[in-house]
Amino acid sequence: MCVGLERVRREKVPLSLILFVSSANVEWLAPFENMSSEIPLNRKPQIDEDQHSKSSGGEKQRGHWENPFDFFVSCLGYAVGLGNIWRFPFLCYQHGGGSFLIPYFVLLLVAGLPVFFLEVVLGQYAGVGPVKTFALLTPCLKGLGYGMVSVSALFTFFYIVVVSWSIWYLFASLGTSLDWSTCDQYYNLPTCVPVHGNATTITNATASVEEYWERYVLGFDQVDSWTHFGYPRWQSVGTLFLAWTMVAFSLIKGVKSSGKVIYFTSFFPYAILIILAIRSFTLPGAWMGIKYYLTPTWSHLLGFEIWVDAATQVIFSLGPACGCVITLSSYNHFQRNCQRDVILVALSNSLTSVFSGMVVFAILGFMAHTANKEMGEVVQDGPGLAFIVYPEVVAKMTGSNVFAALFFAMLISLALGSIFGGFETIITGLCDEFPTLRHHKSTLVVIISSVMFSLGLPFTCPGGIHMFNLFNESAPSWNLIIFALSEVVIVAFFYGTDKILDNIEEMGMTLNWFQRAYWTKCWKFATPLVLVVLLLAAWMNFGHIQYMNHFYPMWVQVIGYIITGSTLCWIPIFMVPTLIRSYHTTEFRTLLQPTTSWTGQSYDSCVK
Incomplete structure (x- = not known):
């Protein structure tokens, strides 16, 4: 059960809730055996926030996922993002096609999966967000x-810009024609070549899709830089406002909404x-692209x-060390089989990346075929793939408006799935630290959304692409590697792998000798080794941030490291006062040991 008899007595849990929790304590796949009769098809995932029971401190209980499938869906939506669409295929191309899959899956087993599982276990066992989890552990x-939590805040802050760009393209796709396919717009240069044009007849020709992206959507010109940043553009401000409105309305009542x-x-x-x-596999040249892939x-x-690239992709794709995985798992019932969830989410995420790569390279094969180019000449990663390459390809298809609208709607959905997880991490962190805020979640969501929208206005300037690129390279960077490494070291060498494995079995999961040996060896040896190598590789790559093959000046690179450091400074901010207070009374090693409040489902510690 999720609550012990003592907690039931102390917290005066209603009898109906006890019966509900008792009946829910089954294997997580069991409810799906009779889905047609037990779970309506339109059932929405939510957390039991309607419980009227209170904790001993008089605060509202955090609740749990109501539907056993909700946690899996939420983790999948968070893990599967734009990196599966525009980063993984490019890495496959860059590193010899199918040969990249070998290190990818090897490092998934020895690095990605152990860190991911560790965070799910910590969140489910403690029943609180990352702030309280590590305060207790x-x-x-x-x-x-x-x-x-600060990484999640920075990620949400800049990643919403991708949603605003996609909204712009989605609206443009709803017209009678695609504006990026022609050269008759006011922003086009004399050297512009339309999608169906011939670039060989024009000197220094520029594609219409590139001019649409750079000169119209971004408002970007070669003179726009860090020293000529420009002013907010009303179209960009409007799409950014709409993006934040979508997030606020979706999370206005927390995870339940x-x-x-x-x-x-x-x-x-x-x-x-x-x-x-289905459409791309039937295009001319598609199988050439898939074969190349x-x-x-x-x-x-x-x-x-x-x-190094395979390990980086594995770690960043699953999304640990941002606090979101701990946050989502903290709403699990105590005896949920989260090991099965972790394996299914990781496998689904990886297979999605592989399948997405096939679709992308089928499209690139078609593009190379129609343009009579080599595959290497049409491959790009990041925003260039989503907002230049694909719009050009879709403009050459029959029913181009429909496929363009579908593609950009997919980008919006993928980005929002990741943003929801990051935003909920911020809310959960604040509410766990200040439980009285739990009664004002709606107001908190509106305030945070409004502040982030206001602070994000520089992204809407012509030079805003530089700011986005800087945050994209710096906010989720080697700081995540340090966080993941710290988690693993704390559990493996201070808390103890035997204790965490006992905690796993305490939550109702039975581990055989192979599983115990696998998790132990990974947490103690393989995973820390991989993370240390990644950290050293990141430090060796100092001053690497660039845009369109132009490196930013050193002062901008330093700002990037300040952004990264702003997430790391919290460790000494809390560590130094703790060490000073305990210098004469407590041994240092005991400060790395769990508190007496570290127990299964530790929510009570959050409200005392």
Whole structure:
């Protein structure tokens, strides 16, 4: 059960709630055996926030996922994002096609999966967000939880810009024609070449899709830079406001209100991806692109870079060290089989990346075929793939408006799924630290959304692409590696792998000898080694931030490191006072040990 008899007596839990919790304590797949009769098809995921029971401190209880499937859907929606669409395929191309899959899945087993599972276990066992989890697990490193929440805040702050760009393109796709396919717009240059034009007849020709993206959507010109940033553009401000409005309305009542859209944002991209796959696989040159994507170049496996990129993709794709995984799992029932969830989410995320790569390379194969170019000449990653390459390809298809609208609706859905997780991490962190805020969640959501929208106005300037690129490279950076490494070291060498494995079995999961050996060896040896190598590789790459093959000046690179450091500073901020207060009374090692409040479902510690 999620609550012990003593807690039931103390907190005066209603009899109906006890019966509900008792009946819910089953394997998580059991409710789906008779889905047609037990779970309506339109059932929305939500957290039991309607409980009227109170904790001993008089605060509203956090609740749990109502539907056993909700946690899996939420984690899947958070993990599967734009990186699966525009980063993974590019890495496959860069590192010899199918040969990249070997280090990817190897490092998934020894690094990605162990860190992901560890965070799910910590969140489910403690029943609180990252701030309180680490305050209870290791008081000296309470700042680690704050660092994770700050990463989620920065990520949500800049990642919403992708939604605003996608909204712009979605509206443009609803017209009678695609504006980026022609050169008769006011922003086009004399050297503009339309999608169906011939660039060989014009000197220094520029594609109409590039001019639409750079000169119209971004308002960007070659003179726009960090020293000529420009002013907010009303069109960009409008789409950014609409993006924040979507987030605020979706989360206005916490995770319960987001449950109305979480199934949509999680599964809608798969439906669109399948539709795009059916269309792209039938295009001329598609199989040339797929063959290029899957054909391995075994010599690449001998290089160091392919292993670093594979490990980076695995870690960043699953999304640990941002606090979101701990936040989502903290709403699980205590005896949920989260090990099964972790394996299914990680496998689904990886297979989504592989399938997305096939779709993307089928489209790129078609583009290379129609343009009579080599595959290497049409491959891009990041925003260039989503807002330049694909719009050009879709303009050449029959029914271009429909496929363009579907694609950008998919981008919006993918980005929102990740943003919801990050935003909920911020809210949960604040409410766990200040429980009285739990009664004012709606106001808190509106205030945070309004503040982030206001602070994000520089993204709407012509030079805003530089600011986005800087945050994209700096906010989720080597700080995440430090956070993940800290988690693993704390559990493996201070808390103890035997204790965490006992906690797992305390939550009702039975581990055989192989599973115990696998998790132990990974947490103690393999995972820390991979994370240390990644950290050293990141530090060796100092001053690497660039845009369009132009490196930013050193002062901008320093700002990037300040952004990264702003998430790390929380660790010494909380560690130093703790050490000073305990210098004459407590041994340092005890400050890395759990407090007496570290117990299963530790929510009571949050409201005392």
